[in-house]
Amino acid sequence: MKKKKKKAYSGAAVNSKLLRRPIRRQGWFFLLPMVAAFCIGFVWPFLHGMFLSFCKFKTTSNWQWVGFSNYVKAFADESFRYSFGFTALFAVVSVILINVLAFVVAYALTQGIKGTNIFRTVFFMPNLIGGIVLGYIWSMIFDGILGAYGTSILLNKTWGFWGLIILMCWQQVGYMMIIYVAGLQAVPEDMIEAAKIDGANAFQTLFKITIPNVMPSITICTFLSLTNGFKLFDQNLALTGGLPYIINPDGSTVHTTEMLALNIYNTFYGQASTSRGVAQAKAVMFFILVACIGLVQLKSTRNKEVQQ
Amino acid sequence: MTTKQKKVKPLKAKPKKLWLTILFTIVSIFYVMPVFMVVLNSFKKNTFVKTDTFALPNAESYAGVDNFVKGMTFGGYPFWQSVLYSLVITLLSTFLIIFFTSMAAWFISRVNSVLCKVVYYGCVFSMVIPFQMVMFTLSKTADTLKLNTPWTIPIIYLGFGAGLAVFMFTGFVKSIPLEIEEAAAIDGCGPFRTYFKVVLPMLKPTIISVAILEIMWVWNDYLLPYLVLDRTKYMTIPIHIQYLKGSYGTVDLGATMALILLSIIPVIVFYLTCQKHIIKGVAAGAVKG
Numbered sequence: 001m002k003k004k005k006k007k008a009y010s011g012a013a014v015n016s017k018l019l020r021r022p023i024r025r026q027g028w029f030f031l032l033p034m035v036a037a038f039c040i041g042f043v044w045p046f047l048h049g050m051f052l053s054f055c056k057f058k059t060t061s062n063w064q065w066v067g068f069s070n071y072v073k074a075f076a077d078e079s080f081r082y083s084f085g086f087t088a089l090f091a092v093v094s095v096i097l098i099n100v101l102a103f104v105v106a107y108a109l110t111q112g113i114k115g116t117n118i119f120r121t122v123f124f125m126p127n128l129i130g131g132i133v134l135g136y137i138w139s140m141i142f143d144g145i146l147g148a149y150g151t152s153i154l155l156n157k158t159w160g161f162w163g164l165i166i167l168m169c170w171q172q173v174g175y176m177m178i179i180y181v182a183g184l185q186a187v188p189e190d191m192i193e194a195a196k197i198d199g200a201n202a203f204q205t206l207f208k209i210t211i212p213n214v215m216p217s218i219t220i221c222t223f224l225s226l227t228n229g230f231k232l233f234d235q236n237l238a239l240t241g242g243l244p245y246i247i248n249p250d251g252s253t254v255h256t257t258e259m260l261a262l263n264i265y266n267t268f269y270g271q272a273s274t275s276r277g278v279a280q281a282k283a284v285m286f287f288i289l290v291a292c293i294g295l296v297q298l299k300s301t302r303n304k305e306v307q308q
Numbered sequence: 309m310t311t312k313q314k315k316v317k318p319l320k321a322k323p324k325k326l327w328l329t330i331l332f333t334i335v336s337i338f339y340v341m342p343v344f345m346v347v348l349n350s351f352k353k354n355t356f357v358k359t360d361t362f363a364l365p366n367a368e369s370y371a372g373v374d375n376f377v378k379g380m381t382f383g384g385y386p387f388w389q390s391v392l393y394s395l396v397i398t399l400l401s402t403f404l405i406i407f408f409t410s411m412a413a414w415f416i417s418r419v420n421s422v423l424c425k426v427v428y429y430g431c432v433f434s435m436v437i438p439f440q441m442v443m444f445t446l447s448k449t450a451d452t453l454k455l456n457t458p459w460t461i462p463i464i465y466l467g468f469g470a471g472l473a474v475f476m477f478t479g480f481v482k483s484i485p486l487e488i489e490e491a492a493a494i495d496g497c498g499p500f501r502t503y504f505k506v507v508l509p510m511l512k513p514t515i516i517s518v519a520i521l522e523i524m525w526v527w528n529d530y531l532l533p534y535l536v537l538d539r540t541k542y543m544t545i546p547i548h549i550q551y552l553k554g555s556y557g558t559v560d561l562g563a564t565m566a567l568i569l570l571s572i573i574p575v576i577v578f579y580l581t582c583q584k585h586i587i588k589g590v591a592a593g594a595v596k597g
Contacts, residue, residue, distance in 0.1 A: 019489055023499045024419045030503070034412035034470055035427055037404075041467015042434045045442035045449055052445065060448045108332065113325045115332065121583060122336040125343075128575045128586075130528025132546040133568055136553055137342050140349065140565065144361025170342070175590060182591045231438045234530050238550065264440045265531075280444060287441040294436045 053280040070281035079254045080282055083263040090161065090259065091229030094168045098225045099218070102173045106180030107206075120181070124174035135238020138167045142239075154243040160257035167235055172228065176221045183217030184210070223294060230290050233261040242266070260286050343572065350375055350566040357561035375566035382552060382563050387570070390548040393458045394527060397544060400458075401465035402522045405473050406515055408466060413477030414507055418489075428478060434471035439531060442468070447535040456538050464536055465526055473518050476593065480514040481507070520582070520589030527575070545571045 023030070048060070053070055057063035074080055105123060109116050126134065142153040142163050153159050187210055195205045211218075236242070242255030242262055258266070264286060267279035348364065349357045356369035365371070380387050416424040446464070450456050455463055484507070492502045530546040537544070543551065549571065552564050579586060 019486070019493055020419060022493075023415060023502075024421070026499045027415060027419070030411040030415035030499070031424075031427070034408040034466070034474070037408070037463050037467035038427070038430065038434075038470050039467070040449060040453065040455075041446065041464045042437070042442065042470070043430065045446035046434075046437065048445040048449075049442050060445060108328055111325060111328065113328045113332070115329055119332045119336055120587070121580075122339050124587065124590075125340070125576070125579060127590075128524060128528075128579050129572060130530065130546050132530045132550050133528075133571060136549065136564065136568060137346055140357065140361060140561070141342055141345055143358060144345075147358055147361070170339070178587055178590050227436070233440075234528075234546070237530075238553070261438065261440050265443075268444055276444065283438075283441045283443075287438055290438050291436045 049280055050284060052277065053284045054277075056277045058276060066277065070277040071285070073275075073278045074281045074285065077267075077278065077282075078248065078252060079258065080260075080263055080267075082254050082256070083258045083260050086161075086257065087230055087232075087259045090164060090232070091226055094165055094172075094229045095222060095225045097165065097169055098172045098176055099221055101169060102176035102221065103180050103218075105173060106177045106184055107210075109177070110181060110184045120174075120177070123177055126171045127175050129171075131234025132238045134167060134171060135235045138163065138170075139239050154240060157244060157256035160240040160243070163239055164232075164235065164257070167239060168229070168232070171235075172225060176225060179217050179221050179224075180214065183214035187213040227290055227294055230293065231261055232259055233265070236262050237265075260289075343576075346565055346569050346572065350562065350569045352562055352565075354560045354562040357565065371562055375560075375562040376570070378560065379563040379566040379570070382560065382567065385543055385548065385551075387548060387567055390543045390545050391571075393542050394544040396458045397461055397465075397533065398523055398526045401462040401469070401526045402519050404462045404466045405469055405522050406518055409470050409473035409518075410477045410508065410511055410515065411503065412470075413474050414481050414503060416474070417478050417481045428474065431471040431474040434468070435475065439468075443531065443535055446532075450536045456536055458537065458542050461533060461536055464532070465522075468532070469522060469525065472521065472593065476514055476518055477511065480511060484510055514592070516585050517589035517592040520586050521593045523578075524586075 052060065052063060054065060054067055055063040056066045056070075105119075109119060129137075139153060142159070146152055146159065153163050191209055191213070192205055195209050200208065236257070236259045240257040242258030244257075245253045245255045247253050255263075255266070260282075264279055264282045267275055267282060345361065349361065351365045351371055352360070352369045353371045353374075356363075356365075360369060363369070412427070416428050446468070450461070450464055455461060488510075489502055489506060492506045497506065528546060529544075530550060533542075533544050534547050534550075537547075539547070549564070549567060552567065553559055
């Protein structure tokens with residue numbers, strides 16, 4: 001697909017003076033507004049953030065270069081390491097659950113059963129509700145259930161963890177389902193028919209024909225749900241807020257359901273403003289982690305795709 | 309031979325599909341339960357939300373529309389104002405993003421100079437950046453440039469959200485045959501007329517997809533407006549709800565549920581009316597990367 005597109009637009013016509021030059025002259029109008037906003041909203045904050053991660057600062061104007069000491073401090077911070085472990089576990093569990101459930105639902109909904117459209121509408125619906133609101137809806141439900149036993153989701157980290165997993169599944173299964181449905185519908189009908197004629201049973205058809213053919217969708221969904229899991233913030237803040245926390249003997253606290261994004265946020269704005277440099281260093285590591293996952297994920301699953 | 313023909317047939321087998329329909333009906337009912345619980349609890353008195361979450365409101369716990377009335381001015385900030393600001397920010401941001409990124413995407417793929425490539429790959433790069441990376445410096449930049457009002461924050465959204473939009477538009481523009489624009493140029497159209505009269509109308513399907521994705525993002529976004537906006541003056545719906553629940557003390561759960569219900573209703577209406585486009589938009593947006 002990609003190669004085709006490239007060919008089409010790197011053809012001789014693009015170089016034609018008829019089109020290119022007059023457009024180029026109007027760059028101030030076509031390109032400049034977007035680039036200016038992009039610099040304000042992304043490029044400058046990004047570079048500035050990179051720089052500040054090597055500084056000790058309270059406000060952006062009052063900084064002092066400290067080299068890598070912020071990174072050392074971030075690694076030494078137990079709550080950061082804990083939140084990393086918690087986030088990684090959450091991401092892995094949620095990726096598996098969401099993708100398996102979404103695939104099963106999508107597979108069932110492409111079999112032409114009655115009411116497919118209604119079911120699809122229902123499953124996708126939670127995606128339109130924002131993370132904060134979702135968090136509070138589920139916190140009401142979990143507390144309604146756990147309240148009967150005289151406890152709350154804020155008192156036990158295991159419940160907090162599974163609460164977040166349930167919430168994320170509820171929200172994301174519908175989204176991934178849409179992508180899988182699109183993938184499943186693109187599987188060539190004659191291929192499945194040929195498999196049936198050759199005597200393949202339903203499982204063989206599924207694993208040898210259908211799944212290899214929807215590999216692009218699987219790549220996309222795994223990638224999306226993994227980065228979504230790592231970047232999770234709103235739902236985490238609204239459902240548990242990181243509670244319950246434990247106090248270490250040395251006086252530091254660890255929030256046991258706090259994920260990376262929330263940990264970074266709390267380091268920035270929660271504690272004393274002296275640790276902002278550390279928070280920025282954590283944010284840089286967080287960004288590198290998320291970006292790397294995206295790239296590795298794409299590379300590794302792309303190889304398994306069926307050549308078309 | 310006969311077996312082969314038999315195997316092709318099962319497409320018509322109905323009993324298997326019937327139990328699937330029944331199963332999915334049950335699952336769907338459970339799936340909408342959380343939303344139904346919000347409706348239920350928004351009509352209950354505060355103390356009953358926690359103790360009788362799953363019970364229907366009875367004579368004792370029924371609060372009528374009290375929760376909605378109370379919720380309107382709850383927390384010392386009128387709720388309708390949050391709704392209004394959410395609306396302003398979402399519509400303005402979506403408009404800005406579509407207007408400017410589609411132009412930029414067209415420019416990028418037609419001019420295709422080194423600068424264009426830098427901008428394009430910058431946009432692709434920005435798609436994988438988590439917000440936490442830039443949140444502190446971005447909120448300071450916004451403060452300095454006075455972009456901290458609902459009328460100016462769309463510029464921030466244009467900057468931070470440009471990546472996906474530019475990526476999607478560029479992908480589509482590349483598939484438009486150049487001959488059309490050449491014909492326009494030969495007929496005497498300058499770049500402006502070529503773009504607004506010829507290219508822009510062809511972009512419509514992508515515009516809808518991008519609009520859907522941006523609306524879903526901006527309307528529900530919490531952290532960016534929370535950090536950028538002047539919080540004493542402006543709130544959006546997510547900020548308002550977080551503010552009510554986050555302020556430790558006596559939280560009126562009934563009233564909060566009423567507000568949550570009020571904030572979900574427009575979303576559901578939007579969803580049910582534009583469902584076809586939304587699902588298409590999501591499927592299109594997912595193909596990034």
